[in-house]
Structures are given as structure tokens and as C-alpha cells.
Amino acid sequence: MFEKVLIANRGEIALRVIRACKELGIRTLAVYSDADVDSLHVQLADEAICIGAAPSSESYLKIDRIMSAAEVGDVDAIHPGYGFLAENAHFAEVVESCKIKFIGPPSHVIQKMGDKDLARARARRSGVPVTPGSDGVVETDKDAVKVAKKIGYPLMIKAVAGGGGRGMRAAHNETSLIAGFHSARLEADKAFGNPSVYIEKLILNPHHIEFQIVADRH
Structure with missing residues (x-):
């Protein structure tokens, strides 16, 4: 079991x-931005270290600052939660290289499935049906219009590194x-520190069926 x-x-x-x-009986180290100095998670953790300014791009997405906090705090594991760097394969790889346990999938698994566009491509190669959409990342709004003309409206624009509903927009024209x-x-x-998006057909009034798979070693 982990110590911290x-x-x-x-x-x-x-x-x-x-809380978990x-x-x-595991000690916790919270990291926080300037804006979260009085947040409850900072108060309830056993220790807390500030990692930067209020924008997440200057704090919660800064791998080097998080790893510096891990070194100062002498932790033996990092829990990414979800969102931010949770599906960032490079972050998981850095954590692993520092001989710290990453509480989540191995970096090579995140590399294959964390990027939504790559996950769609992998599913197609495996014969798994996917919602019609762009063949890869959409680089410009002109490319987006071309995709729309091909598959029709309504559409959903989605961040390849997305999670928690961030970086998603519906389009009807x-x-x-x-x-x-x-x-x-x-x-x-x-x-997420990654602006890339892809486009897929928006399914109206769908039945949402989700499979939660727990398959790490912890």
C-alpha cells in the first residue's frame, strides 16, 4: 500500500x-493554484503545495511543477483524478520514469485510448462500429465545413483529449x-493543453450505455 x-x-x-x-490510512499531498488556496481539498489534505497561477495552463497542466511537488513531498504515488492530465500519456510516462506509481492505466494504454481520435481509429481497425465523423483531427474551420457537407448536420465537435464535457460543441448549421x-x-x-478536435455525427436523444472497466494494479 502507498504511504503518501x-x-x-x-x-x-x-x-x-x-476521503478514500x-x-x-494513506497520507495525501494536495497541489493547488493561487485561485484555490482556500479550497476545501487544500484544507483537508495532510500537506499542500502551490504549483502556480490561477489558469490551469499555469498550474494543473504543468507537468514539471507537479513532479517538483511530488519530489518535495516525497510521495510514492500520484492520482490524476479525471480531466486535466488524467489521460495524458506523456504525464503518465514521466511519472513512471521517476519511479512513482501512476494510479491509473499504464502510459502505453493511455497512448492508445486516451486520444479520442486515435481510439476511434483503433476501433475502426478492429471492426467496431463508430459514429460517422472526420477521418482524423480537423485542423481548420474550412475543413470542418467540408466534414459537415460530407456527413450532414447536426454535428458534435469534440476535443481529442477531452473529458468531463470540456471542449464539446453541438452544431446545427x-x-x-x-x-x-x-x-x-x-x-x-x-x-487539457491540447486544442485538437475532431467531428462526429450528433445523435439526438440517444440511450447512453457506459461500461466502467477497472483494470489497473491497485
Whole structure:
């Protein structure tokens, strides 16, 4: 079992991890931005280290600052929560290279499935049906319009590194498509440090069936 876990997240997500660690008798190290200095997760963790300014791009997405906090705090594991760097294969790889346990999938698994566009491509190669959409990342709004003409509206613009509903925009016509393309990229860049998006057909009133698979070693 771990002695001390760094929680590379904030808010309710971090609180859930802190509560679980307390139940298991594991010490916790919270990281926080300037804006979160008085947040509950900072107060409830056993230790806390500031890792930067309020924008997530200057704090929760800064791998070097999180790893510096891990070294200062002498942790033996890092829990990414979800969102931010949770599906960032490079982050998991850096954690592994520092001989710290990454509480989540191995970096090579995240590399294959964390990027939504690559995951779609892998599913297609495996014969798994996927929602009609772009063949890869959509680089410009002109490319987005071409995709729309090919598969028709309504569409969903989605961040390849997305999670938690961030970097997603519905589009029902060309005007909302172009506006949504740029706003989704901007939000994705701020939330995940990666502005790349892809497009797929928007399914209206779907039945959502989700499989939660727990398959790490912890």
C-alpha cells in the first residue's frame, strides 16, 4: 500500500480521492493554484503545495511543477483524478520514469485510448462500429465545413483529449459549426493543453450505455 499520494487535481475530484485515502490510512499531498488556496481539498489534505497561477495552463497542466511537488513531498504515488492530465500519456510516462506509481492505466494504454481520435481509429481497425465523423483531427474551420457537407448536420465537435464535457460543441448549421469549432479548440487548450478536435455525427436523444472497466494494479 502507498504511504503518501499526490492528488494532481482540484475541487470535488480531489476531495473524493482524499476521503478514500483517509479511509485507507494513506497520507495525501494536495497541489493547488493561487485561485484555490482556500479550497476545501487544500484544507483537508495532510500537506499542500502551490504549483502556480490561477489558469490551469499555469498550474494543473504543468507537468514539471507537479513532479517538483511530488519530489518535495516525497510521495510514492500520484492520482490524476479525471480531466486535466488524467489521460495524458506523456504525464503518465514521466511519472513512471521517476519511479512513482501512476494510479491509473499504464502510459502505453493511455497512448492508445486516451486520444479520442486515435481510439476511434483503433476501433475502426478492429471492426467496431463508430459514429460517422472526420477521418482524423480537423485542423481548420474550412475543413470542418467540408466534414459537415460530407456527413450532414447536426454535428458534435469534440476535443481529442477531452473529458468531463470540456471542449464539446453541438452544431446545427454552418454558422454554429464555425463558432463552435473555435470555442471548442480554445476550451480544450485551456482545459487539457491540447486544442485538437475532431467531428462526429450528433445523435439526438440517444440511450447512453457506459461500461466502467477497472483494470489497473491497485
